[in-house]
Amino acid sequence: MNDELRDYLIHEEPYYRPVGDEVELYEAAYSVRMPMMLKGPTGCGKTRFVEYMAWRLGKPLITVACNEDMTASDLVGRFLLDAEGTRWQDGPLALAARFGAICYLDEVVEARQDTTVVIHPLTDNRRVLPLERKGELVHAHEDFQVVISYNPGYQSLMKDLKQSTKQRFGALDFNYPAHDLETEIVSHETGVSADIAGKLVSVAERARNLKGHGLDEGISTRMLVYAGSLIHKGVAPLAACRMALVRPITDDPDMRDALDAAVTTFF
Numbered sequence: 001m002n003d004e005l006r007d008y009l010i011h012e013e014p015y016y017r018p019v020g021d022e023v024e025l026y027e028a029a030y031s032v033r034m035p036m037m038l039k040g041p042t043g044c045g046k047t048r049f050v051e052y053m054a055w056r057l058g059k060p061l062i063t064v065a066c067n068e069d070m071t072a073s074d075l076v077g078r079f080l081l082d083a084e085g086t087r088w089q090d091g092p093l094a095l096a097a098r099f100g101a102i103c104y105l106d107e108v109v110e111a112r113q114d115t116t117v118v119i120h121p122l123t124d125n126r127r128v129l130p131l132e133r134k135g136e137l138v139h140a141h142e143d144f145q146v147v148i149s150y151n152p153g154y155q156s157l158m159k160d161l162k163q164s165t166k167q168r169f170g171a172l173d174f175n176y177p178a179h180d181l182e183t184e185i186v187s188h189e190t191g192v193s194a195d196i197a198g199k200l201v202s203v204a205e206r207a208r209n210l211k212g213h214g215l216d217e218g219i220s221t222r223m224l225v226y227a228g229s230l231i232h233k234g235v236a237p238l239a240a241c242r243m244a245l246v247r248p249i250t251d252d253p254d255m256r257d258a259l260d261a262a263v264t265t266f267f
């Protein structure tokens, strides 16, 4: 493997608890180098899944957190000025394509559409990346794959993926795991007992039912992991839940009180 990519290899098995047949399906998708879209709310395990799959497949993983200020050059690369003059530096997408990594574009809709289109020639049968400024056409390495994450809940008409982008990908749906599974995950990730983890999950389920009724987004598995970690460190459960689960997701005093009340029914 090329030295440039060694830092991106994942050496230890990430803990990932499969929820359905996503591991097998992803393996099949990778075997035909199908670009993949992981759909689901924030904090439900998409990033952990792609880390696990990269480890399982023994491929380096280059992750890019997308944002609206990101330009095509941030992905593709640019000329840099140094003492000897100008030198080209590959961006993460070019690096992954050239040497054969999985390139994970997290929250891809945050990027502007004119940025996102740079992945188009890499995600159809051409599998090439034109570096226009440099005058080079990179033919993707056979190990290269693009993976994007996408939260359908957030989308507005202004911020959505173009159909021409969507239709280049296979997609897997992710959601918060079922009660017992999520309990197992929270307990494993934080060290709290199954009893406490189960109560945290119950609080989250209450909040998830309020999505669309005053809450934009429910309490995610990630938030439960934070709350569980605080409790494991000795923070009182009520305080941990208020800080890690309730305050971050609402500014509305009535909603905050309703969620605090939900916490007290379990703790």
Ligand code: ADP
Residues within 6 Å of the ligand: 015, 016, 017, 018, 019, 040, 041, 042, 043, 044, 045, 046, 047, 048, 049, 149, 177, 185, 189, 221, 222, 225
């Ligand atoms: P996102 O969907 O935003 O990428 P993450 O992958 O970062 O979310 O998940 C947030 C946290 O939830 C992870 O760090 C991990 O602790 C936990 N998690 C969620 N689902 C799973 C799962 N199936 N197996 C193991 N951990 C999980």
